[in-house]
Amino acid sequence: MEYSAEKEFAFDWMREVAEVLRPYIADAQRRTDSTRQKAAGDVVTAADHAVSELLIRRISALFPRDAICSEEGSAHDDPTRRRRWIIDPIDGTRSFIAGVPGYSVMLALAVEGTPVFAVVYDPVEDETWWAAEGQGVWRGEQRVLRHSRPPRLIWSPFAPREAGEAIARGLGIDGIVMSESFGLRAAIMAKDGGGVCASRPGGPHIWDTAAGWVIVREIGGKVTGYDVSPIEYPHAPTLHPSGFVATLGVDHNKACELMREYLPGLETGQA
DSSP: OOHHHHHHHHHHHHHHHHHHHHHHHHHOOOOHOOOOEEEEEEEHHHHHHHHHHHHHHHHHHEEEEEEEEEETTOOOOTTTTSEEHHHHHHHHHHHHHHHHHHHEEEEEEEEEEEEEEEEEEEETTTTTEEEEEETTTTTTEEOOOOOOOOOOOOOOEOOOHHHHHHHHHHTTOOOOOOOOOHHHHHHHHHHHHEEEEEEOOOOOEEEEEHHHHHHHHHHHHHEOTTTBBBBBOSOOOBBTTTTTEESSOOOOOHHHHHHHHHHOOSSSOOO
């Protein structure tokens, strides 16, 4: 399937989202004043809600039969629908609040429980990554070709640095690059043509991972839970209980083993 209508919509909403985020990006006080605690280690801003509401309005108008799941809630969600959009309005909210790179807007479409189309928009670079089943990974209008650069560990700035260094050593990896957004971590992996990234067991929800899942799979990588079980996008619940490990050009089983050893069930932060 081409997903041409979905792609056209995605590029249109990217421009609208950029306009919504612009005043928040330009004003640190506006970002912090609109921040509230949502759960332990989890925060939300007015920008999260504004982006979520915009995307829900646009999707429901263009694809009225589709369900819409958003991290910030949606009256249009129906887990039994064949097509279900999955929104993370700002993936990497803590980086967004701090005014540093490493956050993105993520959107994915799951068909019969499998993510098949994904968009990751990086507001800092004003750059859009997208992928569709059978069509590879794209950076704007340019297809991403797999290179053979040395793989890097793509790590969260809010995860223990020493754990990341131990995992990198165990895999024989020299480089570590930081990004809070899982979508951007998947994009870095695609750009590099190799790497490993993960999110702790019990931490990631489907909106954290669905877009990255499509990108990693389309570039030829492997995605499982910490226990090497398949990652599923069930109708409910939204939580991935066994975490999320993605690799490309790296021993996947070894990566999962090292994640279990050095990064088991963090209380806060996403890795």
